[in-house]
Amino acid sequence: MSSIFPLKHAGRALPAMPARPWQASPAQRIRRRLAERAIETMLLLAALVAVFTTAAIVAMLVWESVVFFRSVPLLDFLTDTQWTPLFDDAHFGILALLSGTLTTTIVALMVAVPLGTILAIYLSEFAPFRVREVAKPFLELLGGIPTIVYGYFALFFVTPLLQRIYPELPGFNMLSAGLVMGIMIIPYVSSLSEDAMRAVPMSMREASYAMGATRLQTALFVVTPAALSGLASSYILGISRAVGETMVVAIAAGMQPNFTFNPAEPAATITAYIVQVALGDLPHGSIGYQTIFAAGLTLLLITLLFNIIGHVLRKRFREAY
Amino acid sequence: MIPKSFTAATSEAGVAEIRRMIARHKTWDWLFGLLGTLALLFATLVFAALFGQMLINGVPHLSWEFFTSFPSRRAASAGILSAWVGTVLVMLVTAIVAVPLGIGAGIYLEEYARKNLLTDIIEINVTNLAGVPSIIYGLLALGLFVYQFGLGQSIAAAGLTLALLILPVVIVATREAIRAIPQNVREGAYACGASKWQVVSHHIIPYSLPGIMTGVIIGLARAIGETAPIITIGALTFIAFLPPSPFSSPDHLLSFEWLLAPFTVMPIQMFNWLSRPEEAFQANAAAAGLVLVVMTLSMNAIAIWIRYHFRKKIKW
Numbered sequence: 001m002s003s004i005f006p007l008k009h010a011g012r013a014l015p016a017m018p019a020r021p022w023q024a025s026p027a028q029r030i031r032r033r034l035a036e037r038a039i040e041t042m043l044l045l046a047a048l049v050a051v052f053t054t055a056a057i058v059a060m061l062v063w064e065s066v067v068f069f070r071s072v073p074l075l076d077f078l079t080d081t082q083w084t085p086l087f088d089d090a091h092f093g094i095l096a097l098l099s100g101t102l103t104t105t106i107v108a109l110m111v112a113v114p115l116g117t118i119l120a121i122y123l124s125e126f127a128p129f130r131v132r133e134v135a136k137p138f139l140e141l142l143g144g145i146p147t148i149v150y151g152y153f154a155l156f157f158v159t160p161l162l163q164r165i166y167p168e169l170p171g172f173n174m175l176s177a178g179l180v181m182g183i184m185i186i187p188y189v190s191s192l193s194e195d196a197m198r199a200v201p202m203s204m205r206e207a208s209y210a211m212g213a214t215r216l217q218t219a220l221f222v223v224t225p226a227a228l229s230g231l232a233s234s235y236i237l238g239i240s241r242a243v244g245e246t247m248v249v250a251i252a253a254g255m256q257p258n259f260t261f262n263p264a265e266p267a268a269t270i271t272a273y274i275v276q277v278a279l280g281d282l283p284h285g286s287i288g289y290q291t292i293f294a295a296g297l298t299l300l301l302i303t304l305l306f307n308i309i310g311h312v313l314r315k316r317f318r319e320a321y
Numbered sequence: 322m323i324p325k326s327f328t329a330a331t332s333e334a335g336v337a338e339i340r341r342m343i344a345r346h347k348t349w350d351w352l353f354g355l356l357g358t359l360a361l362l363f364a365t366l367v368f369a370a371l372f373g374q375m376l377i378n379g380v381p382h383l384s385w386e387f388f389t390s391f392p393s394r395r396a397a398s399a400g401i402l403s404a405w406v407g408t409v410l411v412m413l414v415t416a417i418v419a420v421p422l423g424i425g426a427g428i429y430l431e432e433y434a435r436k437n438l439l440t441d442i443i444e445i446n447v448t449n450l451a452g453v454p455s456i457i458y459g460l461l462a463l464g465l466f467v468y469q470f471g472l473g474q475s476i477a478a479a480g481l482t483l484a485l486l487i488l489p490v491v492i493v494a495t496r497e498a499i500r501a502i503p504q505n506v507r508e509g510a511y512a513c514g515a516s517k518w519q520v521v522s523h524h525i526i527p528y529s530l531p532g533i534m535t536g537v538i539i540g541l542a543r544a545i546g547e548t549a550p551i552i553t554i555g556a557l558t559f560i561a562f563l564p565p566s567p568f569s570s571p572d573h574l575l576s577f578e579w580l581l582a583p584f585t586v587m588p589i590q591m592f593n594w595l596s597r598p599e600e601a602f603q604a605n606a607a608a609a610g611l612v613l614v615v616m617t618l619s620m621n622a623i624a625i626w627i628r629y630h631f632r633k634k635i636k637w
Contacts, residue, residue: 032516118360142367145617241454275552300454
């Protein structure tokens with residue numbers, strides 16, 4: 001970029017000034033405008049990558065699923081309770097995988113929702129400044145631990161621990177996978193919930209205190225109701241995360257499709273099934289290869305649904321005040 | 322909730338009852354504070370258990386040889402050389418792709434985008450992508466990069482997959498950092514005759530850099546630990562060789578053969594050891610997990626430190 005004022009020549013003999021030094025020549029102006037345009041276009045293209053990615057994901061999953069549903073009727077897919085795509089007697093009942101996903105998700109929520117909410121209320125309304133300054137990054141760190149490490153923890157720490165209380169528990173079970181998954185999404189739930197509670201205006205708390213309410217009364221009867229849609233959105237985004245979680249369940253819950261809602265049993269989730277197929281060596285274009293795309297499409301639709309509900313709720317709490 | 326005694330507050334007994342009520346409510350307050358502390362303590366305990374267990378099982382296995390040996394059929398002599406080299410190379414590809422794209426997209430959305438349908442579509446897509454499970458990215462990569470583009474189970478395919486995965490993280494961090502810059506910085510620059518790109522490149526990017534760096538590091542830390550998408554593209558788990566060196570080519574200065582080489586990464590190696598029935602390999606898994614956790618935690622800690630440090634330093 002050429003400077004209008006030749007500062008580089010300071011101290012030396014200055015070159016002759018043009019008649020209007022502040023005006024760029026027409027050629028310069030065109031060049032500059034073109035450069036600006038080119039940069040804007042490049043930045044737009046970078047932003048469009050997000051759109052292309054979404055389009056590519058949908059196109060890829062739908063494309064392979066369409067081929068899959070040509071050989072497997074949609075009704076069988078949705079109502080059969082067996083999932084044995086690689087056997088001679090092949091069944092393609094997604095319910096067998098959905099039951100695993102649902103059970104682990106419910107177990108995870110039973111951990112993450114109460115603990116996440118308590119932590120959010122505590123950090124937003126109760127904790128002294130110093131505790132908060134330490135606790136928030138600490139929770140963030142917990143959320144940054146790779147999921148495979150949580151899987152290891154579930155299989156080799158939580159399962160043996162549970163087996164001490166309940167000796168019949170099999171080595172692979174949905175209970176320990178769900179519990180660890182719940183711990184894993186606590187930071188997620190608590191930070192989103194806390195954001196929602198922080199967004200409640202101070203004047204509402206002050207009004208409550210002025211009426212003689214205690215901290216807990218203010219937190220439970222003023223702040224929490226006001227932040228309710230934000231809290232709900234954090235739970236729903238937590239659900240979407242639990243549904244899509246892969247490694248913890250693949251490691252600790254086993255990879256056998258099993259139509260059951262008993263958390264003490266092993267069962268495969270949708271994600272665990274995809275991992276299991278990918279670990280094997282399936283030829284590109286076979287029915288087994290297509291099943292993972294059909295399973296993936298199901299997964300995407302479920303998480304999409306929860307994400308949309310979550311974002312609608314979150315928008316509402318943002319607009320409330 | 323008006324206590325019965327409220328009207329009788331002037332009487333001696335009424336005052337005593339109100340005092341009792343206040344004490345009762347204060348006890349509840351105290352109890353909830355305790356509950357919150359216990360919840361925090363629980364999180365700390367979980368973290369300690371997770372870390373402690375890996376320390377106990379993994380530390381005896383950590384040695385110089387562990388970092389310089391290839392995986393092996395014998396647990397005692399197996400190491401993570403190919404895994405950490407693979408992780409470094411995949412992260413290189415991821416960073417080279419995701420950082421410019423993410424920052425560019427963030428700048429576009431904050432500084433250039435007009436309020437129109439296209440912008441709305443882009444924004445919806447970014448928020449939506451952030452919520453897509455990572456294994457779905459693996460399926461996209463399997464269909465698109467591995468088979469359509471013919472990249473195979475290569476470093477390039479894995480790097481691109483993880484780049485798409487962390488793109489929303491980088492975009493969101495960039496946007497938040499840019500939004501924190503006060504409007505008068507821009508107005509001042511425009512008043513001096515700066516063009517849009519001059520404002521962005523001279524002011525917006527430098528001031529938002531700490532925030533962007535935080536996002537990039539957090540994104541990369543997430544990518545390092547991602548296992549599911551890499552398994553989904555069908556990456557091999559037993560790799561006892563290194564990708565070709567970029568300096569091996571005789572006639573070029575740099576060779577890019579390594580981009581298409583088969584590879585393994587840390588979490589894949591750990592998963593491989595985890596799923597073996599022999600007990601001896603679990604110690605390897607613990608050691609690999611320990612290295613992985615230390616890597617991601619230190620990256621996250623650096624990111625948090627950068628944010629904290631610069632938040633204190635910058636005064637608008």
